[in-house]
Amino acid sequence: MSQYEHTCMIRGDGGRTIRAVLDRICDKWTLLIVATLDQGRLRFTDLHRQIPGISQRMLTLTLRNLERDGLVSRTAYAEVPPRVEYALTPTGRSLIPPALALAGWAIEHIAEIEASRAAYTDRPK
Structure with a gap:
């Protein structure tokens, strides 16, 4: 039995939990976003500048979802103008090693792919 099948049997949800996280x-x-925040705490505008092609709306939605899932923390400071910073939580930081492993696998196998x-x-068709 594979690790995936074993996990699904334990959860009893047909893999829905795993699919939702993935x-x-x-x-x-x-x-x-996670890789960018691995460099340290960033303000929204700095994060937006460092991720080419992402719209402000998509960055906002993704950060909101990451915060909801406990991967990113949001700290708002009562200043004028308001300042908000984002940082990885310990759970978010724990995603870095498997993400780097997957990126390394992609680099290693790109020629074959x-x-x-x-x-x-x-x-021929």
């Missing part, structure tokens, strides 16, 4: 972690922006894609595209 949906959050594997969305388009989460790992970029690209060759396989080309062969698939070029095969």
Whole structure:
């Protein structure tokens, strides 16, 4: 029995819990935000500047979801103008090693993946 099957049997939810967590972690922006916050606490505008292509709305939504899931903390300071900073929680920091392992795997196997894609595209239909 695989680790996944074992976990699903223990949970008894058919894998819904695992899928929900992976949906959050594997969305388009989460790992970029987590990797950026691994450098330390950042204000919203600094975070937005460091992640090319993300809209303010998508950054806001993703940060809100990460905060809800306990991966990011949000600290608001009562100043004028208001200042808000985001940081990884211990749970968020624990995501860095597996994310780096996955990135390393992708780098190690990209040539094989690209060759396989080309062969698939070029095969007779």
